[in-house]
Amino acid sequence: MSNPSKQSSPATSTESTRRDFMVLTGSAMAGLGACSVVWPFIHSMNPAADVLALASVEVDLAPIQPGQTIKVKWRGVPVFIRHRTPDDIKEARAVNVSDLPDPESDEMRVKKGSEQWLIMVGVCTHLGCIPMGGAGEYGGTNKGGWFCPCHGSHYDTSGRIRKGPAPKNLAVPQYEFLANNRVKIG
Ligand code: FES
Structure with a gap:
């Protein structure tokens, strides 16, 4: 078991997921007054301890079965972790990369030797x-794709x-x- 403060609790997502200065002038007294005001303002801009703790997140992959996708939270955004099936990988690699809107081979998007693990920020690149x-027209036989219903x-x-x-x-x-079976994101 890892440090609980760094461990995200995976939430299954095989079901659908619908889802900062100021200008300081004036007399010395005014300057002193400003300093007393500005310090807490600047201090408040430092990352909070809990934010720093989430700069990276470790995930135990062992419970994630082939064909299953989980979602973890990292730096305030969802990250999808899919345990791909052989068919998922086969279909991803059967594509003519030059035909893609954003040409990238599948090999560029996973780690060599761990091709079954697809790890991505779960935020649509449109808006x-x-x-x-588990949705969309390009998920293959195992419905291993994603669909953004917004547009x-x-x-x-x-x-x-x-x-x-x-x-x-x-x-x-x-x-x-x-x-x-253990990955560190970030
Ligand atoms: S935000 Fe996903 S399609 Fe527009």
Whole structure:
């Protein structure tokens, strides 16, 4: 069990997820007065301890079965983690990359040797809605794609935009595997 403050509780998302100065002038006295006001203002802009704690998040992948997608929260945004099936991977790699709106091979979006794990920021690249997992026209036989219902963007089993107004593929965050079944995002 990891440090609870860094551990996000996965929430299954196989079901649909609908989802800052001021100018300081005047006398010395005024300056002193300003300082006493500005300090707490600046201090308040420092990241809070709980925000710093979420700069990265570790996730135990062991409970995530093939074909299942979970959602974790990282830096205030949802991150999708899908345990892809062989069919998901096959379909993602059967695409002519040059035909894609945002050409990226599947290999560029996953870690070599861990191709079954697809990890992406779950924010539509159009206007920021949260796409629905297990939906859309490019999910293949296992419904491994995503669909954004806000304006109709379809993402495939690699999270690449295939149809609709979204201009870019779902973003892949920085992450690393700490062990076979443990990943650190951020
Ligand atoms: S926000 Fe997703 S399609 Fe517009």
